[in-house]
Amino acid sequence: MDLSTLPAHMTAALPEMLADIEALVTCESPSDDLSAVAKSAEAVARVGARRLGAAPERIVLEGRTHLRWRLGDGPSRVLLLGHHDTVWPLGTLVTRPYAVEGGVLRGPGCFDMKAGLVLAMHAAARLPDPSGVTILVTADEEIGSPSSRALIEAEAAGPVAALVLEASADGGALKTERKGVSLYGVGVAGRAAHAGLEPERGVNATVELAHQVLAVSALAAPGRGTTVTPTLMSSGVTTNTVPAAGRLAVDVRVRDAAEQDRVDAAMRALRPALDGARLEITGGPNRPPLAAEASERLFARAVAVSADLGLPPPRRAAVGGGSDGNFTAGAGTPTLDGLGAVGGGAHAEDEHVLVAELPGRAALVAALVTGLLDEARAASGELRS
Structure with a gap:
C-alpha cells in the first residue's frame, strides 16, 4: 500500500463517513436499555456490512448484542476494538439532534464513540x-463491560496488537x-429507632456511613496517582427514624496493579465504628491499569507512520478513565488507545467531533494495521499475494 495516498483516499470517503456516523448517532443506545442496544447493534451491523462486505457475528450475552467481524482467512493478528453503547438516555436526540455545522459534528455518543466505530470500518x-x-464492537463498555469482559480478553489472546x-x-x-x-459498595446495617423518643436505642447507619466516608477517603495516595472517591450515598427511610441501613459507592483509580491490590485489601479490612453496626463490602477491581509499557512500541509506530502519511506527529496522554483497552493490556497484548475521533465533550452536553480530522485519523489506523499485518505475516513465514 502506498501510504502517501491514504489521506487523499480517506478525504474522498468523508461524505460516506459522515453518513455512517449519522446512521449510528441517530440510533440511540443507552447501556441500560436492552431494546435500544439491540437496535443499535443492527445499525452498526448494517454500516459494517456495507463497508466491509460481510455481516458480523452477533454474540448475545446477558441480553446484550456484541458484534464481531473476522476478516479473511487465518488467525486473528490485529484487534480493532470499540463499543456502541452510550451514556445518553433515550430522547436526548430531541434536545441535542445530530448536526454538522461549521466543521463540527454533534450528537449524543458521536465522540464517545460512534465516530470511532466508523473510522475502524473505513480503515x-x-x-x-x-x-x-x-x-x-461491544454493548456494555459504559457500565464496566460486565457481559463482554471475558469475550474481550479471549479476543486479545491471539493478536499481536489491540x-x-x-x-x-x-x-x-x-x-x-x-x-x-x-468499584465498591459499602453496605451498612444498623438498627432503627424513633428519632425523637428513643434514638439511643438505634444504631445510626448514617453516622456509620460518615465514619466510612472518612476511612475510605484516607486510602487515597495522590503521590502515586491513586484516587479513592466516595460517590453515591443513601440511608434511612423517614425523617424521624434512626436509619437502619445505608449504602456508599466508592470509585478507585490507580496507575499500577500494586496500588489496586493495596486499596482492595484495605477496603476489605474496613470495620464498623459504631457498636452494633455491620458492614458488607462488595465489588472490587473492574479494570486493570493500561500501563505505558503496553503502548510504548505502538505509539512509536504511530509517530513514524504519521510522518509517512504527511500527518502531524501525534501526542500522548495518560488519562484517568478506563476503557476496554485496559482488558486487552491486562491480557498482555500491546495496546494503543484513543485512536478514534478528535473532538471533545465525552459524557457532556458539548460532545462533538472535528470533521476535518476524520480522514487523517482513518488513514492512521489503516496504515498502523497494514504494518502490523505485514510484520505478523513475515514472522510466520507467509508471503503476501
Whole structure:
C-alpha cells in the first residue's frame, strides 16, 4: 500500500463517513436499555456490512448484542476494538439532534464513540488484504463491560496488537496510559429507632456511613496517582427514624496493579465504628491499569507512520478513565488507545467531533494495521499475494 495516498483516499470517503456516523448517532443506545442496544447493534451491523462486505457475528450475552467481524482467512493478528453503547438516555436526540455545522459534528455518543466505530470500518475497508483483522464492537463498555469482559480478553489472546478506537484525548492525543478502575459498595446495617423518643436505642447507619466516608477517603495516595472517591450515598427511610441501613459507592483509580491490590485489601479490612453496626463490602477491581509499557512500541509506530502519511506527529496522554483497552493490556497484548475521533465533550452536553480530522485519523489506523499485518505475516513465514 502506498501510504502517501491514504489521506487523499480517506478525504474522498468523508461524505460516506459522515453518513455512517449519522446512521449510528441517530440510533440511540443507552447501556441500560436492552431494546435500544439491540437496535443499535443492527445499525452498526448494517454500516459494517456495507463497508466491509460481510455481516458480523452477533454474540448475545446477558441480553446484550456484541458484534464481531473476522476478516479473511487465518488467525486473528490485529484487534480493532470499540463499543456502541452510550451514556445518553433515550430522547436526548430531541434536545441535542445530530448536526454538522461549521466543521463540527454533534450528537449524543458521536465522540464517545460512534465516530470511532466508523473510522475502524473505513480503515479496514481500505486494506489491500484484511485477512487477520478482527473488529469487535461491544454493548456494555459504559457500565464496566460486565457481559463482554471475558469475550474481550479471549479476543486479545491471539493478536499481536489491540487498537482501541475510543475517542482521543485533548487535541487528538493518543491514550498511552489508563488508570485501573475498582468499584465498591459499602453496605451498612444498623438498627432503627424513633428519632425523637428513643434514638439511643438505634444504631445510626448514617453516622456509620460518615465514619466510612472518612476511612475510605484516607486510602487515597495522590503521590502515586491513586484516587479513592466516595460517590453515591443513601440511608434511612423517614425523617424521624434512626436509619437502619445505608449504602456508599466508592470509585478507585490507580496507575499500577500494586496500588489496586493495596486499596482492595484495605477496603476489605474496613470495620464498623459504631457498636452494633455491620458492614458488607462488595465489588472490587473492574479494570486493570493500561500501563505505558503496553503502548510504548505502538505509539512509536504511530509517530513514524504519521510522518509517512504527511500527518502531524501525534501526542500522548495518560488519562484517568478506563476503557476496554485496559482488558486487552491486562491480557498482555500491546495496546494503543484513543485512536478514534478528535473532538471533545465525552459524557457532556458539548460532545462533538472535528470533521476535518476524520480522514487523517482513518488513514492512521489503516496504515498502523497494514504494518502490523505485514510484520505478523513475515514472522510466520507467509508471503503476501
